[in-house]
Amino acid sequence: MIIHLATLLAFQLLGEVTSRGLDLPLPGPVIGMALLFATCMIWPRLAKTIAPTTTVLLGHLSLLFVPAGVGVVGHLDKFGSDGAALGVAIIGSTVVAITVGALTFVGLRKLTGTSHD
Numbered sequence: 704m705i706i707h708l709a710t711l712l713a714f715q716l717l718g719e720v721t722s723r724g725l726d727l728p729l730p731g732p733v734i735g736m737a738l739l740f741a742t743c744m745i746w747p748r749l750a751k752t753i754a755p756t757t758t759v760l761l762g763h764l765s766l767l768f769v770p771a772g773v774g775v776v777g778h779l780d781k782f783g784s785d786g787a788a789l790g791v792a793i794i795g796s797t798v799v800a801i802t803v804g805a806l807t808f809v810g811l812r813k814l815t816g817t818s819h820d
Contacts, residue, residue: 704755704756705751705757706718707753707755707757708756710749711739711753711756711757711760714733714735714736714738714739714742715732715735715736716731717734717738718730718731718732718734718735718736718737718738719731719732719734719735721734721735721738721780722734757780810813
């Protein structure tokens, strides 16, 4: 399990180094995840090897949201003064993200010529 975690952290580090070294606008962990995905596609044995550890991590993914929840509670006073603007921003960004995702799906479906039937 330690080697599996070290592998995941190595890909994250590689992503950070790539992002900062090339001054890319993408976060390092996103680049690292893309590199891990590409490596797993090229070398499926890696995916099978780290699968038990990644399954456990995904099972406890909700724990990673605890710091965000603490941050929200720590700034509850902001909701009094900026609550309406925050609500509009959250709802608006959610609607935009869902719309863009749906339109992207429809566009890709047209490009690939597949149907939902």
